[in-house]
Amino acid sequence: MNVFHFILQNHEQVLELTLEHLWMVGVSTVFAVLIGIPLGILSAHRPVWNKPVLGTANVIQTIPSLALFGFLLPLPWLGDRADRLAILALTLYALLPVIRNTYTGIRGVDPAVVEAGRGMGLTGSQLLFQVELPLALSVILSGVRVAVVVSVGLATIAAAIGAGGLGEFIFRGLAMVNNQLILAGAIPAAVLALSADFGLGWLERRLQPR
């Protein structure tokens, strides 16, 4: 029985696990964007914050993912449900690319443009929302793209703490020494990662400032 046959036969379960996977990646990406973009703006505007913010995000990135899932287990409320934990861990991992690209994008806006805007009497928030963020958008989006692609891969490990997702197949396949089962998890995950990469990449090019 080949992999595709297996996937077709178990399409309901594949679909369910894919949706779980998407849910974890989607929610954690939204959190990472909501937290990461403001932190990126903060570190771009206030140089004192730059090192602590990027440093912390960097350190989080270096924690092995399996260990991070384990560390978070004893947390109250969050530890009650595995998918909450997985979403928290994925959010933490996704922060670095989002923060770093927001920072780079905003610092990369032509200083002459910012000065012209300030000189014309734009307020800080007008400058941010009408000039800096629009001009940094494609760079920020490329950070989000990296975060999503990495999260799709990482989320497979969430199955180790029982959070579900396509990792279920992979871990089960590993335990049963069944390559088809492993591929039944890995192929849909790869397809997810590639389509996210492609879709966000397209959006990114569309939003590129001229």
Added chain:
Amino acid sequence: MKPTATGSPAIAFRDVAYTLPGGQPLLSGLNLQIDRGETLVLLGRSGSGKTTTLKLINRLLIPSAGEVIVNGEPTAASDVIRLRRSIGYVIQEVGLFPHFSVERNIGLVPRIEGWPAERIQQRVDELLRMVGLESQIASRYPHQLSGGQRQRVGVARALAADPAILLMDEPFGALDALTRDQLQREFLALQRRLNKTVVFVTHDLREALRLGSRIALMEAGRLITVLSPDEFLQSREPLAAAYAQAFGESAASAANRGKS
């Protein structure tokens, strides 16, 4: 053609100093009055404090000592956003917003000031005509324009909300000689019509003689002297004389052309 001062000066510097946070002085002991309707040129080498002086006027910099008074009010006490919107600002790099069309660039201050769309539209058309650009350029983006066109749009944008004061920081410095000559000529014609108070930074004596009603010569963070173009060429002041000599005959002829 030189307008005479009426009432209080448009801009006044009183014992102004500006020191960098690290303690390095960029400007010291500056006393200067700029009359309404005149074009005061700040002339000097790079690092002489011209741009610093300019940025003190729209409070992109705050004086470390002394005060800068714009329209009778010290800038330190005024609402900085109001102050900046009442002053047009043109810089060498132009600083057009690359993601906005020409129209939106020019109309930005009117738009955030809440003008009705129709009036903004009219104003943009009027300004494009005023700086010698065709109206179909309105929908283009900055990267589709030539250097000269971009600088014209920059001037139009600075004039959008009809400010009484215009600050220009080497606006024509990056242009080729022919375009620069043309824009200088147009600037003179425009200034005769609009009668703004203009503070113009340049390191080019020819430009200073041609455009200025008075020239403020700066060196190493100090104001050396303020002279009319005619006085400048006759001045015994060593730095002014050195400038005049360096530019030689061509400067003198430029001065004559500027007055014709």
